[in-house]
Amino acid sequence: MSRYNARVTEPKWQKAWDEAEVFKAERDDSREKYYVLEMFPYPSGRIHIGHVRNYTMGDVVARFKSARGFNVLHPMGWDAFGMPAENAAMENNTHPGTWTYKNIADMKEQMKPLGFSLDWTREFATCDPEYYGKQQAMFIDMLDAGLIYRKNAVVNWDPVDMTVLANEQVIDGKGWRSNAPVERKELTQWFFKISDYSDELLEALDHLSEWPEKVRTMQKNWIGKSQGLQFSFDMNGGPDGFDKLEVYTTRPDTLFGASFAAVSADHPLAKALESDPKVAAFNAECRRMGTSAEEMEKADKRGFDTGLTVSHPFIEGVELPVYIANFILMDYGTGAIFGCPAHDQRDLDFARKYGLDVKAVVSADGENYEVGTVAFTDPGTIINSDFLNGMSIDDAKADVISRIEAREMGKGVTNYRLRDWGISRQRYWGCPIPVIHCDTCGIVPEKKENLPVKLPDDVSFDRPGNPLDRHETWRNVDCPKCGAAAKRETDTMDTFVDSSWYYARFTSPNAETPTDLAEAEYWMNVDQYIGGIEHAILHLLYSRFFARAMEKTGHLPKSAIEPFNALFTQGMVTHEFYATEKNNRTVYHNPSEVIRTAEGATLRTTGEEITVGPIIKMSKSKKNVVDPEDIIDQYGADTARWFVMSDSPPERDVEWTAAGAEAAWKHLQRIWRMTVEIDEGDANGTADDALALAKATHRAIDDVTKGIEGFAFNKAIAKLYEFTNTLQKSKAGKADKQAAMQVMAQLMQPMTPHLAEEVWALMGGQGMVTTAPWPVVDPAMLVDDTITLPIQINGKRRSEIKVAKDLPKSEVEKLALADDAVIRALDGNAPKKLIVVPGRIINVVI
């Protein structure tokens, strides 16, 4: 019996597809298009089994839609700018570009054998000058359109390396290389005005019906629309220019419970008080935390009593102390708050720590009570609040706002948590911001005909900091406007900018302009976008904004402002990890170095005992990565593809196990064996068997189609297993089995295209299965005349009866009461209740 040899078969079919150019996408206005896109990878150098899963999902959809007659666009490219290239440059003394393009070549080499239906003619990398030059052109247009501006913002500053650090490079408040405590430093930075679109981005979420609810909720919360009150307290004893303190609150109803006011350490007031060394020291301490919100919120609540007070607007003679506090974000609201400890947990923690009053002003039952360690944040009635007493929270909010407005102390405002998008990066390996700073003309965009502003190649990474800053010939240019000596902007763009429009570039990857509107009109939107849940907020929100900004500047049609029609977020691939201890240091081992048994694990080379760690996301640092190349070498691409699609639902994490891969391989071998057996098999069979097989075939078509359409690939595969079992046991004749096996090949094609081609060819299929139309289900073949109804007695399943599909309810009741188990249970009595759910279940209540 011939064994299926993936190593020979897979390259053969890949060559055939290439030669027939079956995956090349071309605009054809007479055909309906379908655009499938997986989030493009960062070229780290190795593909990862997580990539295989991501791209296989996209490939299944692409191949399925293609079989369904759509004109499919399924492109691939590289998210190629970013810090790892610079880190590699520092470590290995290579140029980031050399490193990146080598990685791209390596990864492409690893992806090709997987047989994805990708149109490689559209490939690009975001670090190609042809790509980032178009991005610069759009930057200039967006600057003209008022979508970009400059303002001061804080960055993590490493005082030893004299460089800006990313949040992930700050570890416990220290620089990752220098180990020096980081400082917060203000720099003038470039921003996209995403906040202009806060409300629109929020409203439009409601129409993204094919996005996961959880992603929409996360974005909604991120945008964080709130109705609140912005008003000024009169301040007592403040420094010059600080006779007022402006605060923002979403709980004006709790104003009578206020017991303190607090400002951020970055607030102008806090800075103005820094002549006091104690204030300066406290502020410096707060600023030592790095810039991430997470760090600030996790830190112990701490405050500094400034000795200043503010007057309560409604309670004569009451003054509240003003603190500088480490948990107030300067970026949200006004950077200053009033604290009502009874009804906000952070304020309560703070108040308990500093011995401030805690007065309940909202009560569930209208009665007064003592607040313990948990703030009361539920709805209720206002108490202890003078003219607000007895009101609901909403009425009290409205009342306080109107009174404050009447006294001209402030006003009700709509506030958003969403901040403008800071895109300045003080780094080399990114898209240069195409502007020039001229002493006379100010900020002048580069002339479009001079684009791209290319990154200079002659740079060194032997010292920290941005090489562009010290590159004199690159930096010193003539002002495009007046011709005087001027300086180029040395900040480059956040890599999120690169990934905010690549989907649009794929529709016309060689256009002289950023997009070709006719192509964009035809191919946009992305019909199915697939990627990791970790991108739920930033990448997806930025892309939604950027599409709008592109539309405003004429680079996308109006119809494409919401670029992703459907979104699917897939889970990670996980694996247990292996560790040994050496000299008190943990050493991690790759799964390929390990012999794993049911009891434990040993090192392949030395037989040393190994600790088996929990199942976690595959990561380089824990070395628990499985190399797809090894899997392909051992079993072939189809096995890898089949395995990552089977078992786990795609939105959930999947654990890579050697046993699972082995099982996938066995199944594919079994399919091939069956194919050969059918080919060599008996022509004779009965009509009954033929009908049963045909029914099973149509059942399989229906199930697999629904499975793929619903992104339930694991269920589609389970149905294919069932169909395989049925087909193997079938006594139908050769022609009938061949027909069934052809359908099997068609249904398997999206998952295991190479094997499917081979099966299709041997079973006499016309042409390639990759280009064959999807099989059509005959609904008449799905119908069964009789159904089995379970009988419950008091809610527990005790028996079952077979009845005709459309037997009337009264007849079903009679049959149920005649059932042995029911007669026994009733013991001559009448049932209390008899519930018949047609087609579903019978429940006899005794």
Next chain:
RNA sequence: GCGGGCGUGGUGGAAUAGGUAGACACGCCAGACUUAAAAUCUGUUGGCCGUAUGGCCGUGGGGGUUCAAGUCCCCCCGCCCGCACCA
């Protein structure tokens, strides 16, 4: 800390709209084939009690609604993702 999600046999998981919990697969066990092993095929397999008909218990834990709860409601626990300069 805040926001979002997930939790079902030994394992991965299935279960339209509240209606048979455990489809399908792995593993285990038993059998067939084989000198033997591998491969393959067949069968069994949630736990406990029972020779058996059968009974009880079971979807992270606790409570509730219902004729009926994995599914709905309340409380709790554990794990994962994000938190704006990682990509």
